[in-house]
Structures are given as structure tokens and as C-alpha cells.
Amino acid sequence: MSRAQASIASAAPWWQAVRGDRLTIQGGVPLNGRYEVSGAKNAALPLMVAGLLTPHLVTLRGLPASLDVAILSALLQSLGVGLQWSNTGDGLSLTMSADRARAGAIDAELVRRMRASVLLMGALLGRTGEADIPMPGGDAIGLRGIDFHLAGFRAMGATVEIVDGVVRARAPNGLKGTEYVFPRVSVGATENLMLAAVLADGPTVLRNAALEPEIADLAYCLTGMGAKIDGIGTDMLVIHGGLPLAGVVHRVMPDRIEIGTVACVAAMTGGEITISNANRALLGAAAPALESAGITLKDSGDGLIIARRTGDRLNGIDLVTQPYPGVATDLQAPIMAMLTLADGASSITETIFDQRFRHVDELRKMGANIVVRGSTAVIRGVPRLTGASVTGTDVRAAAALLIAGLAAESETVLAGLDHLDRGYDAIVARLTQLGGRMVRS
Numbered sequence: 001m002s003r004a005q006a007s008i009a010s011a012a013p014w015w016q017a018v019r020g021d022r023l024t025i026q027g028g029v030p031l032n033g034r035y036e037v038s039g040a041k042n043a044a045l046p047l048m049v050a051g052l053l054t055p056h057l058v059t060l061r062g063l064p065a066s067l068d069v070a071i072l073s074a075l076l077q078s079l080g081v082g083l084q085w086s087n088t089g090d091g092l093s094l095t096m097s098a099d100r101a102r103a104g105a106i107d108a109e110l111v112r113r114m115r116a117s118v119l120l121m122g123a124l125l126g127r128t129g130e131a132d133i134p135m136p137g138g139d140a141i142g143l144r145g146i147d148f149h150l151a152g153f154r155a156m157g158a159t160v161e162i163v164d165g166v167v168r169a170r171a172p173n174g175l176k177g178t179e180y181v182f183p184r185v186s187v188g189a190t191e192n193l194m195l196a197a198v199l200a201d202g203p204t205v206l207r208n209a210a211l212e213p214e215i216a217d218l219a220y221c222l223t224g225m226g227a228k229i230d231g232i233g234t235d236m237l238v239i240h241g242g243l244p245l246a247g248v249v250h251r252v253m254p255d256r257i258e259i260g261t262v263a264c265v266a267a268m269t270g271g272e273i274t275i276s277n278a279n280r281a282l283l284g285a286a287a288p289a290l291e292s293a294g295i296t297l298k299d300s301g302d303g304l305i306i307a308r309r310t311g312d313r314l315n316g317i318d319l320v321t322q323p324y325p326g327v328a329t330d331l332q333a334p335i336m337a338m339l340t341l342a343d344g345a346s347s348i349t350e351t352i353f354d355q356r357f358r359h360v361d362e363l364r365k366m367g368a369n370i371v372v373r374g375s376t377a378v379i380r381g382v383p384r385l386t387g388a389s390v391t392g393t394d395v396r397a398a399a400a401l402l403i404a405g406l407a408a409e410s411e412t413v414l415a416g417l418d419h420l421d422r423g424y425d426a427i428v429a430r431l432t433q434l435g436g437r438m439v440r441s
């Protein structure tokens with residue numbers, strides 16, 4: 001067992017490290033029934049980092065049991081944060097005690113496995129005046145710089161240098177409130193600067209802040225701890241720093257990307273799935289896009305009911321990924337998988353990441369007709385997909401191939417399951433309960 005694996009096993013004992021990295025899917029069966037959506041991965045990670053900000057107890061309810069949550073737990077534990085887990089039946093609960101938190105060496109292997117580790121920087125700087133985080137580098141979906149994060153910390157008075165691949169940030173006299181305009185919308189940089197600003201001296205104004213609902217979820221958790229933040233849900237956040245922060249109990253918002261992923265499963269396999277604790281509004285602009293492809297999304301007292309509108313086939317659509325409230329880039333690959341079987345042509349333009357079409361070659365192996373020109377993919381619907389051996393290269397690419405495998409004729413073998421595990425809590429087991437025929441080995 002590597003050192004990184006050992007620290008994950010110690011910090012997140014619920015995580016089962018050895019699970020097999022091949023999923024054999026017998027496709028072509030409609031999936032039907034009820035699906036419980038998890039807490040959002042992309043809300044959970046910054047919320048867990050917020051536990052570093054106060055010496056008091058922070059409890060998060062409804063965390064997804066995903067690999068990213070396990071990796072971040074290991075990082076927090078290495079910084080002296082005490083972690084107590086319980087499973088209350090509606091997801092994992094974590095109580096964090098950061099009374100003895102300290103800046104310390106961060107495991108570069110863990111950072112390499114999870115880019116969101118960079119979110120530790122703002123909270124550590126605010127709490128301890130120093131942070132040393134290995135540069136996360138690019139990953140399978142593109143370059144993914146952290147220049148806005150670093151520029152924001154510098155604007156707050158920190159010194160930041162990169163020495164031997166490690167970002168060294170120092171603010172020995174504390175951070176100062178500032179005004180920072182993001183050159184382009186960034187979810188992570190908005191979160192990182194919010195986490196730093198709550199402990200800075202004086203107000204921080206963040207302009208062109210990201211509008212993603214996960215940012216509002218973080219803001220509500222921080223205000224629950226005693227922070228004062230104006231403009232929640234808008235692109236100008238004013239964080240009144242320096243107020244004492246107490247503990248909090250906070251429930252993680254539902255995972256809107258998981259909802260969209262499961263919607264694609266229902267639509268592509270021709271089943272009907274009801275997602276408990278979900279509603280149409282959570283999908284944002286993806287909702288009308290899915291509806292124009294021929295999917296019904298019906299809010300009911302029971303949850304969100306998803307099915308194909310009529311006939312055997314969906315129809316082609318054109319969509320462009322955008323920061324929220326636009327269609328999420330994280331749904332681009334799952335929606336593309338679904339459109340491979342639509343009647344007619346579709347186009348998808350990816351505007352957030354520069355290399356987020358790596359699922360295309362894999363979908364082609366299954367018989368999809370997709371042509372990529374620059375940042376646009378043109379998908380011409382085919383009557384059927386056939387099973388193949390394919391590999392997921394990031395969380396959403398893996399989800400897309402899982403969806404395609406469930407709809408394809410014959411057997412698909414999906415590798416790269418680590419990626420699926422990073423972002424989804426037991427999605428394979430839960431889709432199996434809805435009739436999906438899959439074996440992990």
C-alpha cells in the first residue's frame with residue numbers, strides 16, 4: 001500500500017481501496033425506479049476545507065462517499081484536523097475539529113490525485129499565515145492554471161512564490177481585505193478567496209465571482225459559522241472578514257451533476273427514473289436543453305421524474321457549455337453520450353476546458369459518429385451503439401462511458417473506474433438496483 005493509500009485508509013475508513021478496476025456492462029436494458037441523489041462532490045470539498053477555519057466543531061451532513069472526499073480527508077488529517085465519521089442513513093456525516101490545525105507538509109501524491117487540494121491554501125493562509133501546497137499542474141481535461149487564486153492571495157497581502165514545484169504562500173501579519181476582479185469566472189478561485197477572506201482583516205470585494213450553486217452553499221455554511229457575506233448568489237461578493245467563527249452543522253446540497261447524469265441514463269436506456277430530493281430547478285440551463293432533446297423532467301411530491309417524452313429516440317440539440325447559469329461543462333460528456341443515439345445531428349461547444357473531449361474516441365469505439373472541430377463536437381445520431389473496451393479519463397468521461405455502456409447492445413468493459421469513484425458515491429451499485437446489469441472485477 002502506498003503512503004497516500006495508507007493515509008486515505010486512516011482518514012476515511014469507510015473507503016474501500018480495493019474494488020477492481022474493470023466494469024463489465026451488459027447493455028440494452030431500460031433502467032427504472034427510484035434513485036437517491038448524494039450530496040454534491042463539488043460543494044463537499046470546499047465545505048470540508050471550511051472546517052479548517054475555526055477551532056470549533058464543524059459538522060457536515062450528507063457528504064458523498066466518494067474518493068475525492070476520502071482524499072481530502074487524508075489531507076485535512078495531515079494538517080492536524082480531527083475527523084469523526086458517522087453514517088446516519090442519509091449519507092456520511094463528518095465532524096471536524098481543527099483546534100490543533102497547523103500548516104504542514106502536504107502529500108504531493110494526494111494533490112496530484114485531486115486538484116481541488118489547492119482549496120486548502122486560502123483557509124490555511126487565513127488560519128495559520130502560511131501554506132505550502134504542491135502545484136497541482138494540468139490534468140486530463142486541460143491546463144487548469146491557479147493564477148487567479150495566487151493573484152488574489154497577493155492582493156490580500158500574502159507573498160507567494162513557487163519553489164521546487166511547491167507554492168509557498170506567507171502572510172505572517174495576517175491577510176488584509178482587498179478588492180479583486182477575476183479575469184474570467186473561476187469556481188475554485190472564488191471559493192479559495194472566500195475561504196481566505198473570512199479570516200482577513202476588513203472587507204474583501206470579489207467581482208466577476210462564479211455563480212455556481214456550490215458557491216452559495218459554501219457562503220451559507222460560512223455565514224452559519226458567523227461570517228458576514230453580502231451578495232450571495234450574485235457575481236459580486238462582499239466578505240466582511242475578521243469576525244469570530246463558531247462551529248456549525250451544515251447539510252451539503254444535492255449533486256446537480258449526478259442528477260443530470262442519471263437523467264441521461266433514464267433517457268438513453270428508455271426507462272423512467274425518479275430522483276428523490278431532486279427538482280428540475282437544480283439542473284439550471286441543462287433542464288431546457290434536456291427537454292429539447294425529448295426528455296420530460298417532472299417535479300412531483302416524490303422527487304424529479306425523468307423519462308423520454310415519446311417514441312424510441314431522442315432528438316438532436318445544439319448546446320454550449322458556460323459558467324452557471326449556463327449548461328455545466330460537467331454534464332457535457334454525459335449529454336454527449338446520450339446524443340450519440342439521438343435522431344439527427346447535435347453540436348456541443350465546450351468553452352470552459354481546452355481538452356474535455358477525450359471521451360469522444362472512446363464513444364467512437366462503440367460506434368458513435370462524432371467529429372470534433374476545435375472546441376465543437378458534431379454528433380450524428382446512430383441507431384445503436386455496440387459494446388467495446390473503453391477507458392474513462394476523468395470523472396465525467398467515465399460517467400459518459402458508463403451511460404453509453406448501459407444503452408449499448410452487447411458487452412462493454414469500462415476501465416478507469418478510479419475516476420468514476422472520485423466523483424460519484426456508489427453509482428454502479430445504485431444503477432444496478434434500477435436494473436443495470438454490471439459486474440465490477
Ligand code: EPU
Binds near residue numbers: 042043142150187
Ligand atoms: N482558470 C485559470 N486560472 C485560474 C483558475 C481557473 O485559467 O486560476 C481557468 C481554468 O483553466 C478553466 C476555467 O478557468 O479553463 C474554469 O475553471 P474553474 O476554476 O472554474 O474550475 P475548477 O474550480 O478547477 C470546478 C469543479 C469542476 C468544474 C469546474 C467548472 C470542483 C472541485 N471542481 O473546477 O468539476 O468542471 O469548476 O464548473 O468544484 C468535475 O466535477 O468533474 C469537475 C472537473
